[in-house]
Amino acid sequence: MNRSTKLGAAAAAALVLTVTAPAAGAHSGPRPADPARATLPAGDGWASAGTGTTGGADADASRVFTVTTWAELRAALAVPGTEPRIVKVVGTLNATEAGCAAFEAPGYDFQQYLADYDPAVWGYENEVSGPQEELRAASAAAQSRAVKVKVPSNTTLIGVGRDATILGAGLQVTGVDNVVIRNLTLESPLDCFPQWDPTDGADGAWNSEYDALVVYGSTHVWIDHNTFTDGAHPDSSLPRYYGEIYQQHDGELDIVRGADLVTVSWNAFTDHDKTLMIGNSDGAGATDRGKLRVTLHHNLFDNVVERAPRVRFGQVDAYNNHYVVPDGTYVYSLGIGFESQLVAEKNAFTLAPEVPVGQILKKWKDAPVTTTGNYVNGRPVDLLAVHNEQIPSEILRPDAGWTPVLRTRVDHPRAVPALVGHRAGAGRPH
Template identity: 30%
Template sequence: MRNSPRRTAAVTLAAVLVGALLGAGPAGAAPAAPAPGALATADGFAGVASLGQGGTTGGAGGAVVTATTTARFLDYISRPEPLIVQVSGTITLPVGSVDGMHPVASDKTIVGLGDDARLTGGGLSIGLPADDRVTSPPANAVHNIIIRNLSIDGATDDLINIQMFSHHIWIDHNDFSNGDDGAVDIKRGSDFVTVSWNRFHDHDKTLLLGHDDDNAVQDRGRLRVTYHHNYFDASDQRNPRVRFAEPVHVYNNYYRDNSYGVASAMDAGVVLEGNYFFSVNNPARVDFSGDLGRLVERDNVLVDCNHAIETRGPVVEPRTYYSYTPHRAADVPTVVPAGAGVGKI
C-alpha cells in the first residue's frame, strides 16, 4: 500500500533524527543524535556568534526523546541538559496556576514529527521571571533554543513568549493561530533571535518586540531580531510592532489582508526589504504610538494598499552582523506560501 504524504514526512524526519543512534539515555531516548540543524541551520540573528554562543544549535549533542503525552513533554522541556524533544500528535498544555505558559530550559530543540504535531491550550515561555531590577544579561539567562515544525494554537496567553535577556532562539516553520495575546512576543532585553518560515493566521496581536515605552534600560542595544519568509495570512496587526530594538531585519515576508504590517516606535531601527504587501491598510509606520521610530525600506512591493510605507533613518544595516541573499519581492507570494508552515522542513 502506498504511504500517505503525512506518513512519509513523519518517517523521513524520524529517520534523520534517530536512524543511526546507539546507546542509552532517559526513558525513550538515545544519546548523541544530530539535531534538526542537520536539516537546516539557524540564520539571521540566531546564527550570529555572540554572548558565548556560536549561533543557535538547540539540543545538538543531547539525547533524542519523543513526547506523546503532556506529562512527558513538560518533563522533557524543563530538564537542564541538552535534549532534542520530538512531538508526536497533539499535546494539550494545561492552564493551571501559570496561565497556560510553560517554561523551556536552555539547550533544547523542540520539533514536530510529520505535519500534524500540535501544541494546544497553552504556550511556551522562554526566559527567567520578569524582573525590572535586572538590567543586564544574567549568567543564567535562558539560551540556545530551537522550535520547529509545530502547530501552536489556542493559548490563554501568548503562544510563545521570550523574555529576560534570553538569547539565541530560532522559531522556524511553525503554524501559529488563535492565541489570546501574542503569537511570538520578544521582550525585556532578549537578543539574537530569528523568526522564519512561519504561518500566522486567525490571530490579532501577532509579534510584539519590546513590551513597554518605559523599558529602554533593558531593551536599548538589544532585541536584535530577524523576521524572514513568514506568511502573515490575515493576521491583523503587530507584524511586528517594535520598540527600542536595532537593527530589526524584516525581509521576504508575505503580508496578506492585514490592518498594518510593521510599526517602529521609540527610536527602534527597522530594515524592511523585499517584502510583498497585498491588501494591507498600513504596510509600515514610524509615527504610531510613543516616540517616532526609524525605518529604511527597499525593494518592497505594495498591491491594493491604502497607505505608503513611512520611512525615517538611518538604521544600522543587518549585513553588519550577517550575510544573506533575499528573494526578489515579486517572487514572495509564490515562494513563501509554498515553504512556510509545518510539514516543510
C-alpha cells in the same frame, strides 16, 4: 537503538519518555539525517551572530526524548541540567484537555462576576475589585501554572512529521541561551479567565494573558518552520459581554525584556489580532536598549490584524516576508515604536482592494524606518512615501541608520508569495 529514561517524581509524576539515539553522521553536512540535529546556518539572521545557535544538536542519546502528551513534554523539559537536549513532539499535545473548569477556584462564578462588574452597577471609573475578582485571579493563576512551560538552554524542541501540534500552551524561553524551536503547530492559548477593565478605553475591555511563545531575556533563539494560529477558537467565535468582545487571546509570539539575537524564519502566522511584539514597554530602556536584535525572513502573515511586528528599541531586519490582507478588519503590519530601528526590505504585500497601502506602516512613536524594494500586489511601492501622503498626521522619517548583513538568501519580492506559500509553516519542506 532506543531505550527509555525514567524521570523522578519531581519531573512530573515519574513519566517514562522514549529516548532516541542520534543518527549516524549527524554533523556530516548542512542537512543532518535527523532534522532535530540541524543548526542555524552561518549568517542566517541575528541568531547566527557570535556563538551562533545550535540548540540541542550535540545531545547525548540519554537526553533525546520523544513525547506524545503534554505531561511528558513538561517532564522532558524539566530534566535537570543545561547539557544539550532534544525533545521531539509526536502528535497532538493538549495543555488544557481537562477544560477550564479544572482551573476554577472554589466559589468562582462567572455569572456572578458579570453581575458584580456590570458597568450599569460598577461604572467605568475604577478597576474591578472584590471577592469575584479575587477568585478570578486565583483561577487564572491555576491556569497559568498548568499551561506554561519553560524551555531550558541548549534545547531543540521539534515536531516530528507534518502534524505535530501543541494546543493551549505558553512556551516560555526565559533567561536562557541557545534554543531552537521548529516544525510545530502552536494553537494560541485560550485564556479561561479574562479580566474586565472598565478603565481601558472609553467603553472598557476584556484583557487576556498567554502567548503561544515568549522569548524573554534570552539570547540565540531560532524559531523556524512553525505555524502559529488561533485554530478552533478564532476571535470571530468569541462572545461579547458588556458590548465588548470577550477577548481570550493575547499574542502569538512576543520577544521582550532584553531578549536578543533571534532569527524567526519560514513561519506561518495566521488568523490573529495582536500577533508579534518586539519590546513590550517604552519604559524598558534599561533592559532593552542595544538588544532586541531580531531577523524576520520568509514568514507568512495571513489575515493578521496588527503587530507583524510592532517594534520598540531593537534593530529588526524584516525581509522577504509575505503579508496577506484579505479584508477591512486590518489595522497595520509594521509598527514603528519607541527608539526602534526597523529595516523592512523586499517584502511582498497582497492587499484587498479596500485596504489603503498607507496603512501598512503605523507610527507609534517618532523613529526612523528603512523601507526599500517592497512590492504591493505585484508592483514596487515606496511604503514610506505612500504612508506619509495618505496619513499626514503620522509622518515617519526615513533611514533606520544601519544595514543588515546577516542574510543567507534574498529573493526577489515577486517570487516571495509563491515561495513562502509553498514552504512556510509546520510540515512544509525545509
